[in-house]
Amino acid sequence: MSSYNPFSLSGKTILVTGASSGIGRTTAIECSKMGGRVVITGRDSNRLQETYQELVGVDHVQVVADLTDSKDVDSLVDSCGILDGLVLCAGIGKISPFQFCTQDKMNDVFAINYFSPVELLRRLVKKKVIAKCGSVVFVASIGGCPGGKFTYGNGIYGASKAALWSMMRFAAKELAIRKIRVNGVNPGMVETNLIKHGIITDEQHKADMETYPLKRYGQPEDIAHGIVYLLSDAASWVTGHSLVIDGGCTI
């Protein structure tokens, strides 16, 4: 009875993108601690190696790849093997008031935040390497998604995440035929490099934190644990939804 754990990832292989930093890094480490074998990917080989060294257990794999580069995606797909889980976490932030939202800026953000996770999933599905009963988790955001937050200057980023959220639902419906579940997580502000761009001052962040009912921003673990749940068999009957993890800020 002591080994009972419906959230265990033991016996599962999970690909985590954006694993060289922030939420993706912590998710990869937590997955390994929950017994999973992980394939981690990111652009920066040094930071990816740092994540790799923190993984618990054996047989993990790291693949350096720029997910906006089609050839890199090919080699990533080729080196994955059969996957029980996929966490699509790589992404970038962007702050730009509406009248400065040029198509160039949108292309840059959509390339990694929307097109790359959707294309990676598409290739894996086409190649039939996602196992039956596998679980896919898109990391979206409360920014721009239904019921979420629409803050000044966040239009490009929020629209990219809303598009991702929508495609998550379509994929969930279609992949249910193969018993593959597709969900998302919508985090509020999480303390990672993504929010440390300096456009918003520390004072503004502190003031913003006070508007969160739980009076703090998230830590990567807060999001990783939601992702672990969605990857695990505990979430076997959950598909097509995004779990809001935001310290109550959208209440």
Place this chain on the structure above:
Amino acid sequence: MDINTFIDNFAGQLDETPADQIKPETNFRDLDEWSSLVALSIIAMVDEEYGVTLKGADIKSAVTVQDLYDAVKSKM
């Protein structure tokens, strides 16, 4: 880069304040319509026009339009 075009670009981010009221010595935080969105627009304008990335802290430490101009110029 000169202060007059900078002032024009600055004034372009405002909707209520007549452009001729903006001077180098204008304390921009005293403008009625100054807001966090205007501050973001100034950062985006400076990026677009001058290829310079201003930080929130640069805006915070500036008092006058001249200070902002100097901050941009020092990063060019």
